[in-house]
Amino acid sequence: MAEFEPVLLARINKPDSTSLASYQADGGYEALRKALGMSPVEVTNTIKDSGLRGRGGAGFPTGLKWTFLPKDHPGPIYLAINADESEPGTFNNRVLMEKDPHQIIEGIAISCYAIKSNTSYLYLRYEYGQSYRALKKAVEECYAAGILGKNIFGSGFDLDIVLHRGAAAYICGEETGLIESLEGKRAWPRIKPPFPAIEGLFRKPTIVNNIETMACVTQIMKRGIEWFKSIGVPPDPANPRDAGSYGPKLYCLSGHVNKPGVYELPMGITARELIEKYGGGVPNGRQVKAVVPGGISMGFLTAAELDTKLDFAGPGKVGCLGLGTAAVVVIDDATSMVDVLFNCARFFAHESCGQCTPCREGTDWMRKILQRMRNGKGTLADLDLLMEVSGSIGTIPGTTICGLADGAAWPVKNAVKKFRSEFEEYIKSGKKSVDPGAHLVGAH
Amino acid sequence: MSGTQSLNGAGPANGGGRGVLSEEIKEQIRGLYPKYPTKRAITLPALHLVHDTYRQVSVEAIREIAELLDLHPSEVHDTMTFYQFFRDEKAPLGKHRVWVCRSISCMLRGGEELLAGLCDKLHVKPGDTTSDGAVTLEFAECLGACEGAPCMLIDEDCHMNMDQAKATQVLSQLA
Incomplete structure (x- = not known):
C-alpha cells in the first residue's frame, strides 16, 4: 500500500501556515463558499452521509448529532467547540490549532451554517497559549476579510466566533461540564436528558463538537463523501450497531x-x-x-x-x-505497572469535579490504595478492593452523572485483570517505588 | 471585608479610588458584555483578566467583579475556587508561573524527577513561590505536549524535551 498522504496535517509544516493568505493560496475557504451555496440541510446530509464520527472521544456520528436539534427553532442555536483537550497523552487538537487554525475556523463556519447557528464559542484550555494566539490572529484576519461577521461572502449568513479560555480543569472536556463552565459556573456536568441539542448553552439548543472533527468537516466539504469513505474501516456487517470508522x-x-x-x-x-x-x-x-x-x-x-x-x-x-x-x-518493560496505574489514579482523583460522591471518593480511594502499594504496604486483598471500587463508580454501574469515573475505573480494571501477576509479585515482594518528590510535602 | 485588609499587588493601578480594579480592567470586562447573552458567562474571562494583571484575585476584587457582572460575590467566589487555578491574596502568584507536567507521558520520560529537581533547585514545594517572588512552581496535569515529554509551561509558552539542565537554563533567562 502506498504511503498515506496527510490531509488534515497537510499544511502544518508550511512556512506561515497559520496566515489567511497562505491558507487561501491553498484553496482555503472554498469549502465554506461551496457550503454556503447549498442549503443547511444539504450540508448536514453531506456530513451525515460521510459517516464522520466525532473525534473527541465518544465517536458519536457528527451529522446525526446535528439532526437532533429541534426543527424550525427561532434561535439562537449555539455551536460550542470543545478545545479543552486534556486527556493525558492527547495533543492532536493543539497541533491543528497552532499550525492550521483556519482549517478549524472554516469547519466551524460550515458547521454553524448547517445547524443555523450564528454564534460559536470555542472553549480552549488555558494552558494552550500558542493555540490561543494562533486562533485569535486567525479570527481577526477573518473578520477583516469578511469571512466572519455579517453577510459572509454575500450569502446573508452571519457568524461570530468567540474564543473562551478555560482554567485548567479536565472536567470541562465533558460537554455539559463545558457548557456550565462557559456559563460562568463551576463545571459540574448536567444530568441528561435534556441533551444539549435540546437544551444546552444558555438553555438554548447547542451542539458540542471537537476541533479535529471540525477539520474533518472542512475536508469532507472540500473533497466529498466518497473521498472520506475511501479511507478507514467500513461497518462490520456482523454488527448492525457498528457505524464504521471512516x-x-x-x-x-x-x-x-x-x-x-x-x-x-x-x-x-x-x-x-x-x-x-x-x-x-x-x-x-x-x-x-x-x-x-x-x-x-x-x-x-x-x-x-x-x-x-x-x-x-x-x-x-x-x-x-x-x-x-x-x-x-x-x-x-522496565516500567512498573503499579507506578503507571498510580499515575492514572492520581490524575483522576485530582480531576474528579466532586459532584458525585462515588466518583469523588472512589477515585481517591483507588489513588490511596495504589499509594499504599507503592509504599510497600499493599495486600493481595487490595487488588480485589480495586476491582470492587472500579466496578462501582461511573455511568456504567449507574452511580455518576458523567463518564469521568468510567474513565477512572477503566485503567484500574484493565491493569489489575491483564497484569495481575505483576501486581501480585510486587505486593508479595514488599518492594517500594521510588517517588522523586517524596520529600516534598504537597506534591502528593 | 473592611477596607483595611491588605490589597497587596492590586494598588498602584487603581487611580487612588477605593476599588482595587483599575478602570482599564473594568473597561476590558465591560467590553466583553456584547459577546455573551448573560453577564455571568464573563466570570472566567474577568477572573483571567484580573488574575493575569494582579497575580491574585482578592476578596475585594471578587466583589468588584461581581458588581460588574450583576452577581453576588459568592457566585464569583464559587466559580473561582472550583478551578483551583486562581490565587487569592493569601498565596499570590510570582512574576512567572511555571508548570511541570506530571501526567503519564511526561512521567514515563522523567517528568516527576524534573519537578522534584526544580523544587530542590528553587527551594520550594509544588505550588509555592520563590522568596524573591520571581517564580511560582507547580505541578500540572497533562499539558498536551506529550510528543515533547517531559515538558513545562512557563506563563503562556510550552517548553518541550526538558531535562534538569535545560529547564534550569530556561528559568535562568526569565526576566
Missing part, C-alpha cells in the same frame, strides 16, 4: 517510543504498525509492556494485543473502553 485520524504517539508525534493515518491502523513503523519502536532495546490505546481513560493493551486495530471498534474487542482520543502511550 476517514483519516490523528494519532498522538508518546511515551517510550523513538519518534513520538502526531501521525495522520487511515483509521484502523494497528497499534503495532503505529509504534514500529511510524514511531520507530521502543528505545534502549526495550520491549513493549503495555500500550494506552486512546488516552488513559481507555485502559491498556498488553504486548500480546498490539495487533488491535485502532478504529472505533478495535480497542473494545480486547476489553478497553474504546478508541477515545487515539492518544497512544507506549510503556516499556
Whole structure:
C-alpha cells in the first residue's frame, strides 16, 4: 500500500501556515463558499452521509448529532467547540490549532451554517497559549476579510466566533461540564436528558463538537463523501450497531517510543504498525509492556494485543473502553505497572469535579490504595478492593452523572485483570517505588 | 471585608479610588458584555483578566467583579475556587508561573524527577513561590505536549524535551 498522504496535517509544516493568505493560496475557504451555496440541510446530509464520527472521544456520528436539534427553532442555536483537550497523552487538537487554525475556523463556519447557528464559542484550555494566539490572529484576519461577521461572502449568513479560555480543569472536556463552565459556573456536568441539542448553552439548543472533527468537516466539504469513505474501516456487517470508522485520524504517539508525534493515518491502523513503523519502536532495546490505546481513560493493551486495530471498534474487542482520543502511550518493560496505574489514579482523583460522591471518593480511594502499594504496604486483598471500587463508580454501574469515573475505573480494571501477576509479585515482594518528590510535602 | 485588609499587588493601578480594579480592567470586562447573552458567562474571562494583571484575585476584587457582572460575590467566589487555578491574596502568584507536567507521558520520560529537581533547585514545594517572588512552581496535569515529554509551561509558552539542565537554563533567562 502506498504511503498515506496527510490531509488534515497537510499544511502544518508550511512556512506561515497559520496566515489567511497562505491558507487561501491553498484553496482555503472554498469549502465554506461551496457550503454556503447549498442549503443547511444539504450540508448536514453531506456530513451525515460521510459517516464522520466525532473525534473527541465518544465517536458519536457528527451529522446525526446535528439532526437532533429541534426543527424550525427561532434561535439562537449555539455551536460550542470543545478545545479543552486534556486527556493525558492527547495533543492532536493543539497541533491543528497552532499550525492550521483556519482549517478549524472554516469547519466551524460550515458547521454553524448547517445547524443555523450564528454564534460559536470555542472553549480552549488555558494552558494552550500558542493555540490561543494562533486562533485569535486567525479570527481577526477573518473578520477583516469578511469571512466572519455579517453577510459572509454575500450569502446573508452571519457568524461570530468567540474564543473562551478555560482554567485548567479536565472536567470541562465533558460537554455539559463545558457548557456550565462557559456559563460562568463551576463545571459540574448536567444530568441528561435534556441533551444539549435540546437544551444546552444558555438553555438554548447547542451542539458540542471537537476541533479535529471540525477539520474533518472542512475536508469532507472540500473533497466529498466518497473521498472520506475511501479511507478507514467500513461497518462490520456482523454488527448492525457498528457505524464504521471512516476517514483519516490523528494519532498522538508518546511515551517510550523513538519518534513520538502526531501521525495522520487511515483509521484502523494497528497499534503495532503505529509504534514500529511510524514511531520507530521502543528505545534502549526495550520491549513493549503495555500500550494506552486512546488516552488513559481507555485502559491498556498488553504486548500480546498490539495487533488491535485502532478504529472505533478495535480497542473494545480486547476489553478497553474504546478508541477515545487515539492518544497512544507506549510503556516499556522496565516500567512498573503499579507506578503507571498510580499515575492514572492520581490524575483522576485530582480531576474528579466532586459532584458525585462515588466518583469523588472512589477515585481517591483507588489513588490511596495504589499509594499504599507503592509504599510497600499493599495486600493481595487490595487488588480485589480495586476491582470492587472500579466496578462501582461511573455511568456504567449507574452511580455518576458523567463518564469521568468510567474513565477512572477503566485503567484500574484493565491493569489489575491483564497484569495481575505483576501486581501480585510486587505486593508479595514488599518492594517500594521510588517517588522523586517524596520529600516534598504537597506534591502528593 | 473592611477596607483595611491588605490589597497587596492590586494598588498602584487603581487611580487612588477605593476599588482595587483599575478602570482599564473594568473597561476590558465591560467590553466583553456584547459577546455573551448573560453577564455571568464573563466570570472566567474577568477572573483571567484580573488574575493575569494582579497575580491574585482578592476578596475585594471578587466583589468588584461581581458588581460588574450583576452577581453576588459568592457566585464569583464559587466559580473561582472550583478551578483551583486562581490565587487569592493569601498565596499570590510570582512574576512567572511555571508548570511541570506530571501526567503519564511526561512521567514515563522523567517528568516527576524534573519537578522534584526544580523544587530542590528553587527551594520550594509544588505550588509555592520563590522568596524573591520571581517564580511560582507547580505541578500540572497533562499539558498536551506529550510528543515533547517531559515538558513545562512557563506563563503562556510550552517548553518541550526538558531535562534538569535545560529547564534550569530556561528559568535562568526569565526576566
